[in-house]
Amino acid sequence: MDILKTINELGKGTWLKYGLIETIVNMLMFLLIAYFLRRLCTRYIQKHVKVNAKFVNRIVKITLYTIAIYACLSLLTPFNDVLGKVWGSAGIIAVVLGFAAQESMGNFVNGILITTFKPFKIGDLVKVNNGEYEGYVVDISLRDTVIQTYENTKVIIPNSTMNKAVLENVSLNNNAKANFLTLDISYESDIDRAMEIIREEIKKHPDYQDGRSEQDKANHTEEVVIRLTSFNDSSITLRATVYSQSNAQGFAMLCDLRLAIKKRFDKEGIDFPYPHRTVTFKEPREKD
Incomplete structure (x- = not known):
């Protein structure tokens, strides 16, 4: 016991606010409290937060561990001395940090706005700036939004840019997604029969939905x-409006329909036009 008391007295009143053993115990306690609170918050978020839960969980995690680390450092006397001087010049430091981290803070604030107002969420299919970027939202972090494109690449867009962009959220439409099937037939073909074939093939496709x-x-x-x-x-040019459950499903359906309709057209004598060129050879004039 005397040994523990001797060890505990190390640093007390100089660089430690309390004894060495007390400081270590208190630090462990602060970190354990932060850990268990994070676990509880994570479970709550997973059950009750349906939109952008990963982003909310990150903010909670950073907040809890920041408080825990601050509490641990407050047990150190030098930290308290430095902190007093920092608070004395807090205004100047805040201005300097504000300019230095203006972009980062802007992305962080815009990330919170995205999570609050929910223009899109993880899993949504979005088109950014009239199709400049198109794909599924796979992550929303404190700094940026990650979109996975159809080519299986990932586009990382800062939250400030994402919040100001012209955005089309395809997934917000709870109804069927409209797709356009455009086909050209020759002038000699039977238009009514061509329309009937297109209509029959569309209705037969398993992914087609009545819109x-x-x-x-x-x-x-x-x-x-x-x-x-x-x-x-x-x-x-004939254009049919075809409905499907999603954009990706609609793309595959249109590909299937083009193949099926081509086979039907070939059987029933409906022609797809292709360029024709007529070459005329002039006979040489006879010399007088």
Whole structure:
């Protein structure tokens, strides 16, 4: 016991606020409290926070451990002396840090705004600045937002840029996603039969969804709307509106439909136009 008392007296009143053993115990206690509080907060966030839970969990973790480290350092006498001088010049330091970390703080604040107002969340399919970047949101950190593109690359965009960008959140649409299937047929082809084939193939596809509202169904609106959109030099353009559950599913469905419709057109004599060139050879003139 005398040995413990002797060890505990080391540094007391000089560089330690309390004894050595007391300081170590208190530091461990602060860190353990922060650890268990973080575990409890993580469980609560996972159960009750449905949007951007990872971002909220990071903020809670940083806050708890910052408080715990501050509490540990406050047990050291030199830290308290330095802290008193720091508080005396807090205004100047705040201005300097504000200028130095202006961009970082801006990204942090914009990250909180994104989490609060929820223009998008992790897992959403988004298009940034009219399709400049397009993909799924895989992470929202304290500094930036990470988007995974269709090419399986990751685009890292600062939160301040993301919060100011023109953003299309495809996932916010709870209804079916509209896709356009555009096909050109020759002028000699049977337009009515071509439309009928397109409509049949669309309805047969397993990923196709009926995008009509209840009012449209009551008004007997056509399930698959096909329109003639333009007369071209050697073709007529038909466009069908096709609905699917998601953008990615819609892309795959359009690819399948192009193949199926091409086979049906070949069987029923409906031609896809292709460039023709007529070459005329002039006979040489006879000399007089």
